[in-house]
Ligand SMILES: Nc1nc2c(c(=O)[nH]1)N(C=O)[C@@H](CNc1ccc(C(=O)N[C@@H](CCC(=O)O)C(=O)O)cc1)CN2
């Protein structure tokens with residue numbers, strides 16, 4: 604099957620899963636696993652996303668990071684399918700992008716390229732091959748090719764695959780660690 608076919612099937616599954624009690628339970632479990640890990644405890648500067656409803660809700664995780672005094676960075680998409688990461692604090696002004704995502708305002712002096720911990724979003728993850736299927740922009744693959752990171756993904760049950768059922772391509776950057784519910 605093609606990436607496009609699997610992606611649309613996954614978007615449907617994740618839409619159906621959004622708003623369920625199962626999702627809330629899985630999210631709490633995954634955030635608990637991450638925040639008690641040595642890699643999280645040691646990380647001072649963390650990159651993550653402001654989640655959409657079909658994604659793992661990152662707000663509780665962001666609150667924990669802020670409470671612990673960690674610096675949080677979130678992406679802003681740029682021309683030519685580039686992406687930059689800018690600080691996210693309780694006072695950061697956000698604007699909605701044309702893709703519907705909330706993003707910080709561009710400020711070149713605040714951009715950061717290297718993080719202690721880097722959370723990678725996706726619609727499907729193969730835990731044995733350590734690959735992911737994203738939303739299709741290639742933003743994360745491009746960014747990670749240029750700026751390697753200590754990557755982790757939090758995998759909700761409908762995102763979990765052992766082997767990839769989609770084609771893995773040369774530019775797909777592996778995720779180093781997965782947290783899975785179970
Ligand atoms: N919460 C969250 N934020 C995120 C990501 C994510 O996966 N989750 N991203 C992960 O990458 C980046 C944005 N990802 C995008 C992925 C695909 C397209 C995309 O395909 N856009 C189409 C047009 C779609 C439309 O107009 O409706 C295009 O450019 O042709 C855009 C952004 C950065 N922010």
Ligand SMILES: Nc1ncnc2c1ncn2[C@@H]1O[C@H](COP(=O)(O)OP(=O)(O)OP(=O)(O)O)[C@@H](O)[C@H]1O
Nearest residue numbers: 606735736737738739740741742743744745748774
């Ligand atoms: N390092 C790269 N340099 C240039 N183009 C790239 C690179 N990585 C990926 N691409 C391009 O990005 C496009 C989208 O790739 P793909 O469908 O695999 O996205 P995705 O992994 O689902 O998205 P994302 O990485 O944003 O979550 C592809 O056409 C691919 O050629």
